[in-house]
Amino acid sequence: MSDDALSQILKALRLKGSVYFHSFFKPPWGISVPALGNVARFHMAIRGNCWLRVDGVDEPVRLAQGDITIIPHGAAHVLSDRRDGEGTELEEVLVRSGFSGSGELAFGGDADEEACKLLCGHFEFDEGALHSILATLPSYMHLADTKTVNGYWLEAVMRFVASEIVEEKPGADAIVDRLTEIVFIQVLRSFVDNAGEAAGCLAGILNPRLGRCLSQIHRDPSRSWTVETMAQEAGMSRTVFAERFTALMGMTPLNYVTHWRMHLARRDLLDTAHPLIRIAEQVGYSSEASFNRAFKRQFNVTPGEMRRSAHRPTEEHALNN
Known part of the structure; x- marks a missing residue:
């Protein structure tokens, strides 16, 4: 099968998916994530819901179970159980939670029944990558209720990724990276489906x-x-x-x-x-x-x-x- 234009561009940009952690947050909680260039960060709500406030965006975004959001330009943002909640700096969260760099990251209060499980990571591009597809992506892309996108496959994939992270089986890193790259492409497709020609360059590519x-x-x-x-x-x-x-x-x-x-x-x-x-x-x-x-x-x-x-x-x- 010959490469399509989007696949060729993503190969040239050297897209690489990476998952930071499978997180478990109990109210009250809030995390402030610093800006990071040359990456597109993502968060998926595996269980429960939370609020996302992206730097430079006026209105917060509510992530419900099954939702996924991508922040294409690596902007600073806050994740919280409250719409206007403050966030603890990510580095402090990692220290206070005792996160070892693998497995589950647990942080927050004691309300188990209202806990939010997130899968968090990023998509990295070649440093200095040159293509208008990156510049024309919006501040964030929110795909609500992934069960509506090509059936249930996306949510199933992300749950599988979460289980691979927790169980730490041999080869898990490679599996997780490849699957998250597939998710990025699917979110781009869904963004164009919803935005139409307003998606600009990406609409042209597709x-x-x-x-x-x-x-x-x-x-x-x-x-x-x-x-x-x-x-x-x-x-x-x-x-x-x-x-x-x-x-x-x-x-x-x-x-x-x-x-x-x-x-x-x-x-x-x-x-x-x-x-x-x-x-x-x-x-x-x-x-x-x-x-x-x-x-x-x-x-x-x-x-x-x-x-x-x-x-x-x-x-x-x-x-x-």
Whole structure:
């Protein structure tokens, strides 16, 4: 089965799911989670309910049993049993609860019958990842009552993840990471289903015709792409394609091609020792000079400067040892 556009983008961004803990909170309780860049944090209510207040968002969000929320930009937030409850700093919660780094995190008062069980973690992306899908995601995504999304599978998956964390069986980390990545993709799909074209770039990526074109661009970035050839891949007229693409993706088709090429070039610059001309040709530039100009317009540094800057600490460390 060939990769679709969303799968290709998430692979390029190096999406990696990770679960912090399976938590058990008894009223009264509140946790203040600090901001953390380059991650999308998530919380799922396995049992009971709680309130979520995201920094910069006016209204709090109520998480009921079965709900999942993702905070795409790693913003600071407070989880609490009360709508306006204050939160204890996360680091202090970890110390006071005696959390060892695995198993269940228990915190709060004594009201067992009103306890809230949450599955908490994050989705991490490649540092410096370059794609508009990240910038256009909202402050938070709330998927209410996951039983309504493709049956009961999502809630069942998350309960299975919770049991793997608690039981700590061999291979549990790998299972948990892969399953949470699947959950992230499903939440993105559901967000587009609910938001429609208001989802912007993500709606464009999941659009059947635009997605088919994007998949071909991702698969063959060195091709001499024009608006006409992209429109043919999408099965649309040139004018309609250009207007639709720009409206949903937030950039022109040719700008997107450059955007994707630069993302791939940056990755290869940092991950390989390939000569600049080889990287340039792989992403569609026939000369190193034209590649350098395009790269500098995107990143404000030349490819050579970025590579030297990235490897300088390692080189200095080697010289000092």
